Amino acid sequence: MLISLIVPCYNEEASLPILYEALCDVRKTDDANRNYEFIFVNDGSRDKTAEIIKSFAAEDKAVKYVFFSRNFGKEAAMYAGMQKAKGDYIAILDADMQDPPSLIPQMIKDLDSGEYDIVAARRVTRKGEPKIRSFFARRFYRLINRMCDVEIADGARDFRLMRRAVVDAILSLTERQRFSKGIFAWVGFRTKWVEHENVERVAGETKWSFWKLFKYAIDGIVAFTTAPLRIATYTGFFFAIAGFVYMLYYFIKAIISRIWDTVAGYPSLLCFILFIGGLVLMCLGILGEYIGRIYIESKGRPIYIPSEESED
Ligand code: UDP
């Protein structure tokens, strides 16, 4: 029985030694003497992350690694890790200790029981996170769940332990614009949620700016639902009807009052033109989001480019 632990790392020189220590603890305290492999994916870090990973690998055969030629993002890093993983159970966890490795032994037991295929962590609090960020995060989950067919859990992290079959299913989704929260939900399987309090990162700082998160949210929506397109259709339909009713109203009014040449109403006209013009541009924008994604997918570029890999 082999257990693969995948760690995507981007500028994590400060947290890595702490994390590695914790992973070794998990391995040491394993009561069933299972085998472990630690897969570090260096996502184009600019600090000493690469050297640190290599120093682990030099001393520990269980350490495997993939280095990227540049920063491809956490989604790509997770994908690469899963491709490299050979384990029967495979877990993904952050380098910053926000995904407590101490939960792993219990997660393994849960999978052993055979009732579940995935044990996934979910934080029930967002303590230590900027208020405004939590607020928008909550809104985002409400919105995406109303629009999508699959249920994307609020507070769900990428931290999870999966059976081989689940990982194979995830790897079979080869889209370039990966929104893992959606992908995890989409592939299904029996999931057990373990809840934990939010843990703040041990060192370094988060790579997510508010703007990055916002773009990520849009990506998630566009990747998992075409509902915005339908909203555009409905809005267009609504305004066409409204315009038609308005036209009828003026037509009848003109016939009854016998006044044909009205010139007044310049401001209202301008408002309508701007409003409708804005709406049209917005709908074009929505369309553009989808077409842009078709364009990127159609190029069929690889999800990441490795520059260096440990031998198997
Ligand atoms: N990460 C990555 N590539 C990136 C950004 C982040 O591999 O472009 C990794 C990072 O090293 C960490 C995990 O993804 O292990 C989560 O990142 P972070 O802690 O910055 O996100 P947060 O926990 O704040 O959501």
Ligand code: MG
């Ligand atoms: Mg973090």
